[in-house]
Amino acid sequence: MPNRTPAVDDYLAELQHWQMEATELRKILLKSPLTEELKWRSPCYTFQNSNVVILGCFKDFCSLSFFKGALLKDPDQVLARPGKNSRAARLIRFTTLQEINDLEPVVQSYILEAIELEKAGRKVDLQQEAVPELPHELQDQFNSNPALKKAFAALTPGRQRAYLIHFSAPKQSQTRVSRIEKLTPQILEGKGLHDCTCGLSRKLPRCDGSHKSLR
Incomplete structure (x- = not known):
């Protein structure tokens, strides 16, 4: 036990x-x-x-x-x-x-x-499902910010999918835009939605919540 x-x-x-x-x-x-x-x-x-x-x-x-x-x-x-x-x-x-x-x-x-x-080391095949559709709010950001488009394209398929799901989830367009703007710096740094941004995680690059122990 x-x-x-x-x-x-x-x-x-x-x-x-x-x-x-x-x-x-x-x-x-x-x-x-x-x-x-x-x-x-x-x-x-x-x-x-x-x-x-x-x-x-x-x-x-x-x-x-x-x-x-x-x-x-x-x-x-x-x-x-x-x-x-x-x-x-x-x-x-x-x-x-x-x-x-x-x-x-x-x-x-x-x-x-x-x-x-x-x-047994089994893993879920995360490549079986199609990539979610690109929300038009993100496409608008790509059109006005080529660096963001380039950085997003450089992300792994899994990281792209996580962002697309997160950006598409809100029903209101304004909320989707807000999410995109908030996470744009993270994308430009080449980080995924759930990647550690403080460097304290014990399981980099993912965030395992280690930073919360300092609060």
């Missing part, structure tokens, strides 16, 4: 909603061979430094999200996409303690399967 992380104790103590449910999910996770950490302000469970599952609490539900859930067999049909553009992650939503208790054997089996995927 992994050691309990004090930061996760603090996280649970400060929860305004889903505290009992999150605590119960943590008990299940602590029965596994995973290592408990706090990442992105949420309890995250890893195997040999690879992220496996993260516990989340939202307005309408709490959840366990498997980073490579797309590779899980899911015979019980309990996994769902976090969003329509999610490719690798899959989550299980919970709204009652009873649901958690009923699904504990399923959760445990999925955790063990996820660990076996890590041991």
